[in-house]
Amino acid sequence: MRLLSAIIGLLALPLVTQPAAAKAKAERLYVVECGQRTAPNVSPWTPGVNVGKPIDFVDTCYVIKHGSDWMVWDTGLPDAIVSTPLADPNAWRRTNTLVGELTKIGIKPGDVKYLAVSHSHPDHIGNVELFPQAMLLVQQAEYNLPNQDGSPRFKATHPVTKLQGDYDVFGDGSVTILSTPGHTPGHQSLLVELPATGAVLLSGDAVHLRTIGTPRVFRLSTSIRRSHWLRCSGWPRSEVAPENWTGS
């Protein structure tokens, strides 16, 4: 009986809700255009619809300020395309360099501490060696993926941390790499907590277009499925930023 009274007493205690600890934030996210192209037919990215419809793509890089540290996410098409454009009118083109964009922000490539790429397709790794000192954060499965001719996709001398899953970049939950395989074996996305915007998921090529998030299409890829799950359940205020997001 004494035990029962004690239990009832415990149940009667007022529930004290501890205030949730404030989440750490990255200070700022810069959206940088790293290439453009007009594809004559968007249907490969929207299976079964939009056959023959052209679309303008933007290749986007991102620069993140965290305290006194800087991080670059995706490096776009090689800067050399600015001075030596590709001949194919449907190919990627660039009107600015990543170095030039960093200058506008007020930093140099040597200021960048962490460099991560969503995956190793050419429109995402074109300027990795602009940052030879930066720690490259890449999934081991992507790092080990050879080019078609068998050559490695990353320079062996580049400092690298080979990841096997999610990774908290600054150790405070403000910037987190999320493993989203599917588009490539080691595709990854980046979750950034921002002071005003809230959580933003930079989805790389897991989500090419805003319109791709229909149930019929997102079943195609583990990457997209996880991105969709994150948007729906984990971070209610978050935005999934597709590759062609320009910060709107």
Ligand SMILES: [Zn+2]
């Ligand atoms: Zn890709």
